[in-house]
Amino acid sequence: TDVKVTGIDFLQSQNSVLHHTDAYNIKNLVVRRGQAFQLQLSFSRELTAADKLALRFGIGKKPMKTRGTLMSLNPMKKKDINGWKISVVKNSGKECLLSVTSSPRAPVGKYILNVKIGTNIYKPENNIYLLFNPWCEADVVFLADEAQRKEYVLNDTGYIYVGSAYNIFGRPWNFGQFEEFILDACMYLLDKSKLKMSSRSDPVLVSRAMSALVNANDDSGVLLGNWSGNYSHGTSPLDWIGSVSILQKYYETKKPVCYGQCWVFSGVLTTVMRCLGIPARCVSNFNSAHDTDENLTVDVYLNERGEKLNWLSFDSIWNFHVWNDVWMKRTDLPAGFDGWQAIDSTPQEQSQGIFQCGPCPLKAIREGDVYLPFDSKFVYAEVNADEVYWLVKKVNGEDKYTRINADIQSVGMKISTKAVGQDEREDITMQYKFPEGSKEERKAMQRASSFIRPPEVTPRARFSATVPMDVVDSKPEVLREVVSKTGLQLEITNKEALYPGNPLELAITVKTSTPGSWTVNLASSCQLQSYTGKVEANVGYVKETIKLEGKSEMQVPLKIAPDAYMKALASAEDEVLIHVTAIAEVQGTDDKLTKNTTMSFEYPPISVQMPETAKLNKEFSCAFIFQNNLNVPLDNCKLLVEGLGIFKMTVFDEGDVKPGRIIKSQVICTPTRLGEKKMVAKLTSTQIKGISTEKAITIT
Numbered sequence: 001t002d003v004k005v006t007g008i009d010f011l012q013s014q015n016s017v018l019h020h021t022d023a024y025n026i027k028n029l030v031v032r033r034g035q036a037f038q039l040q041l042s043f044s045r046e047l048t049a050a051d052k053l054a055l056r057f058g059i060g061k062k063p064m065k066t067r068g069t070l071m072s073l074n075p076m077k078k079k080d081i082n083g084w085k086i087s088v089v090k091n092s093g094k095e096c097l098l099s100v101t102s103s104p105r106a107p108v109g110k111y112i113l114n115v116k117i118g119t120n121i122y123k124p125e126n127n128i129y130l131l132f133n134p135w136c137e138a139d140v141v142f143l144a145d146e147a148q149r150k151e152y153v154l155n156d157t158g159y160i161y162v163g164s165a166y167n168i169f170g171r172p173w174n175f176g177q178f179e180e181f182i183l184d185a186c187m188y189l190l191d192k193s194k195l196k197m198s199s200r201s202d203p204v205l206v207s208r209a210m211s212a213l214v215n216a217n218d219d220s221g222v223l224l225g226n227w228s229g230n231y232s233h234g235t236s237p238l239d240w241i242g243s244v245s246i247l248q249k250y251y252e253t254k255k256p257v258c259y260g261q262c263w264v265f266s267g268v269l270t271t272v273m274r275c276l277g278i279p280a281r282c283v284s285n286f287n288s289a290h291d292t293d294e295n296l297t298v299d300v301y302l303n304e305r306g307e308k309l310n311w312l313s314f315d316s317i318w319n320f321h322v323w324n325d326v327w328m329k330r331t332d333l334p335a336g337f338d339g340w341q342a343i344d345s346t347p348q349e350q351s352q353g354i355f356q357c358g359p360c361p362l363k364a365i366r367e368g369d370v371y372l373p374f375d376s377k378f379v380y381a382e383v384n385a386d387e388v389y390w391l392v393k394k395v396n397g398e399d400k401y402t403r404i405n406a407d408i409q410s411v412g413m414k415i416s417t418k419a420v421g422q423d424e425r426e427d428i429t430m431q432y433k434f435p436e437g438s439k440e441e442r443k444a445m446q447r448a449s450s451f452i453r454p455p456e457v458t459p460r461a462r463f464s465a466t467v468p469m470d471v472v473d474s475k476p477e478v479l480r481e482v483v484s485k486t487g488l489q490l491e492i493t494n495k496e497a498l499y500p501g502n503p504l505e506l507a508i509t510v511k512t513s514t515p516g517s518w519t520v521n522l523a524s525s526c527q528l529q530s531y532t533g534k535v536e537a538n539v540g541y542v543k544e545t546i547k548l549e550g551k552s553e554m555q556v557p558l559k560i561a562p563d564a565y566m567k568a569l570a571s572a573e574d575e576v577l578i579h580v581t582a583i584a585e586v587q588g589t590d591d592k593l594t595k596n597t598t599m600s601f602e603y604p605p606i607s608v609q610m611p612e613t614a615k616l617n618k619e620f621s622c623a624f625i626f627q628n629n630l631n632v633p634l635d636n637c638k639l640l641v642e643g644l645g646i647f648k649m650t651v652f653d654e655g656d657v658k659p660g661r662i663i664k665s666q667v668i669c670t671p672t673r674l675g676e677k678k679m680v681a682k683l684t685s686t687q688i689k690g691i692s693t694e695k696a697i698t699i700t
Contacts, residue, residue: 001044003051005115005122006094009040020135020154023178023673028126030183032133032277034104038089041096041115049076054116055086055100057128059109060197069107069197072116073100082106102130104138107200108276110187129183132203132277140329141203143279151420152279152327156644157678157694158270160263161416161425162531164319164577164598165286168414170425172680172694173267173282174242176644177275182244185251186275189213189222203278203328204359207343208374210276211324212356214269214345216256219354222246222268223260225347227532229573234258238575238689241640241682243271245649261531262346266322269345279327283342283428286413288321289385290348290532296385296452298411301392302404302594305541306525306581308533309392316533317387317411319577319598321346323379325417326359333372337361340431342379351375362431368447380448383412383432389594391583404583404592409436485586487513487551488520490595492580495557497602500569500687501632501659504539504560508582510546511553518548518589524582526560529598530574537568566632566687569601575689576601603688604629606681608695610669616699619670622647624681626691627662634685639665641681645673646697657685671699 010029015037016022021030031037039055047053055073063070073086075098083103090097110127134143134153143149156177159170176182190200193209200206213221223246226237237259240246246257246268260268266282273280289298298315302308323344330337342365343358351357357375364372370380389404412433419426434441491509498504508524525541540560548554558580569576581596610622624641628634637654641647646669654663671677677699682692 002120003047003117004044004120005041005117006044007042008113008115008122008124009042010124010126010128011038011040014038019133020149021131023154023156024129024183025178025180026129026183028129030129030131031102032131032135032139033102033106033108034133034136034139036099036101039098039100041098043094043096043117046094047091047096051117052076053096055098056114056116057084057100057102058112058114059107059130063112067197104133104136105201106130107197108132108206109190109197109200129187134277134279134327140331141278141327142329143327145420147421149279151418152281153274153277156274157680158282158418159423159425160267160282160322161284161418162263162320162322163600165410165413166597167600168284168286168416168425169600170418170423171263171690172241172678172692173263174244174642174644174678174680175267175271175274176242176244176247177271179244179248179644181248181251182271182275185247186272188251188254189272190276192219192221203326204330204332204341206276207273207278207326207328207341207359208356210269210272211343211345211358212354214265214272215260215347215355217347217355220256222250222257223265224256224258225261225265226259227261227530227534229530229536231259231573236573236684236689237261237264239638239640239682239684240264240267241642241680241692242644242649243268244642244644247271260346262318262320263322265345266324269324269343273324273326281325281417282322283325284320284322284416285383285432286320286415287411288318288382289387289411290316290318290321290382296381296449297406298385298387299390300387301390301401302581302583303392304523305543306523306583306594307527307538307541308529308535308579308581310535312392315385318533319529319531321382323357325362328359330359330361333361337363337372339363344375344379349378351378365432366434366444368444368449368451370448370451377448377452381452383415384445384448385411387411391592402592404594484591484593485514485589486516486518486591487511488518488584488586488591488593489513490582490584490593492524492582492595492597494599498578498599499630500601500603501562501566501630503562504565504578506558506560506580508542508556508558508580509553510548510556510584512548512586513551515550519587520546520548521585521587522546522556522582524556524558524580526558527579527581528565528568528572528576529579530572530576535579536572536574536576537565539565539568562631570635570687573689601688603691606683606691606693608679608681608693610679610695610697613698613700614669614671616671616674619668620697621666621668622679623664623666625662625664626657626683628657628659631659632687633658634687637663637683637685639663639681639683641665641667641679643669643677643679643697645677645699646671646679654683671697674699 341359
């Protein structure tokens with residue numbers, strides 16, 4: 001009699017544990033390439049040697065054997081097809097247990113399986129999802145260290161580091177790569193990328209395509225970037241606490257989600273990469289150089305008060321910028337460039353006509369090999385550009401530009417990511433660059449400079465063509481610190497904690513260190529700026545002439561009253577930072593110096609009250625408590641709460657919170673997954689854009 005397949009068991013629970021895919025919230029079988037999985041087939045009668053059995057795995061709209069997108073596997077023949085293998089584990093009665101191993105070079109994506117026996121074809125309802133495999137040595141994304149795989153592939157929570165170089169804080173972020181619809185959203189993005197099926201096996205091309213698709217430019221991808229300060233038509237970038245609601249909304253509507261800024265783009269790209277099985281981490285670069293026109297210098301223009309003049313600058317230094325590193329072998333490059341590669345989905349510059357960036361080997365950035373693909377010049381400049389300060393003075397009604405000094409060390413500081421297996425910041429600057437001022441660093445700089453066109457020695461202001469130039473210093477490409485006659489130094493500090501609603505008590509310390517009597521003209525200003533370096537408001541300045549003898553110092557206070565800045569703080573839609581600049585000129589010498597620093601406001605904390613452990617599917621309660629101990633009311637307070645596997649993203653309106661008032665919100669949670677889970681909460685208001693906190697709980 002004719003034999004038919006009566007059923008197929010994907011043995012999901014055992015396969016998914018072995019493939020580290022048991023966390024995906026999906027009905028389908030999810031497996032990783034290059035690793036065996038088992039299938040149990042049931043037949044209408046016992047199999048005989050004469051029965052011709054074939055399992056056909058196909059990917060794409062039209063799977064074809066000639067294109068390597070259709071693999072027809074016969075368990076009776078010991079032949080591998082395009083690196084795929086099949087064997088019989090056990091044949092008993094009407095049941096047959098099979099082992100299938102996909103090729104470690106197979107395209108990732110959704111596979112359709114049908115089983116042909118004789119003339120009958122059996123088509124199971126569910127597709128099989130095949131992912132990259134960091135556990136498989138033959139896969140180009142292989143990562144040897146188990147703790148790193150746990151962090152960079154399986155951890156669904158983490159931190160994104162923000163703030164300023166002198167004041168870094170970790171913003172909790174829920175990556176949520178295993179949540180409902182996230183894997184399907186990633187599969188949709190793969191289809192949308194128009195990558196050829198054969199290209200979907202290559203993490204270099206997949207990660208590059210995803211860096212383009214996570215932003216909405218060019219291809220109506222996931223997130224629309226917005227740095228305008230007006231977010232009325234969408235969600236403010238500061239109101240996200242994770243990637244899940246963004247990717248779910250995108251998958252549901254197939255339209256770009258509003259709005260993102262760099263840390264949101266990076267958080268979503270980490271989710272997509274980890275979901276597909278490519279090890280990934282969020283990377284924050286402090287004092288990140290942008291739009292340098294590939295000439296490795298950023299020109300900063302100051303007026304005589306020391307205020308930054310935005311309208312003159314083409315380039316900018318962002319307080320921080322967040323991109324991603326992904327782990328893979330680079331078989332497309334000469335030997336030695338395997339390992340971490342930088343990719344960036346924040347739309348800044350087009351690469352090959354599209355807003356995409358990377359993958360670029362960290363080793364190429366470190367060594368100055370900026371001719372290597374992809375976008376290594378751009379990433380190199382972000383971490384290595386020099387800042388050149390120009391003073392703009394009115395002379396006979398004309399703007400005159402004088403070069404004050406160059407800062408060759410401030411760009412690309414404290415490059416940060418979350419440490420493996422612990423909630424700490426890891427500094428990875430040394431993976432991107434040699435120590436500042438070291439012999440190797442200078443060598444790398446000279447190597448990079450030989451591939452990058454030499455810098456123009458005139459200031460690159462928007463109107464520089466019309467400005468008479470008596471400021472041309474023909475400096476060599478690689479700028480050096482100037483040796484000063486007086487040993488002039490500047491330091492900027494805050495004397496009190498910087499709470500919104502309190503006076504900002506700042507101080508500038510001027511120091512000289514060589515014998516002689518020195519008269520120093522000091523100008524210092526305080527501005528509120530967004531993280532991209534855009535000035536939101538000038539809030540105060542001080543100008544003084546001070547006398548110093550030999551090795552001595554003097555502190556000049558700069559005090560900003562609350563009335564001078566609170567209105568600007570409340571009207572800004574973005575989180576603002578306090579930017580202080582000082583310019584000092586020693587009379588009768590060429591000694592000029594500028595120094596700037598960026599500080600963050602300090603906020604009262606949110607505390608979380610919940611048990612340390614809870615039982616699966618058993619309710620527990622979690623309370624969030626916040627006391628406004630500032631001198632100002634906080635208007636339109638919203639509390640955002642999400643706990644992966646415990647509590648769906650919810651927003652609570654808390655109204656206006658007067659000084660001294662305590663708010664308490666309680667939620668009832670039902671855990672649906674085992675292991676350590678995290679509750680993440682964030683409070684936003686008109687005056688303060690983001691106070692976040694998180695707390696872990698173990699579900700047993």
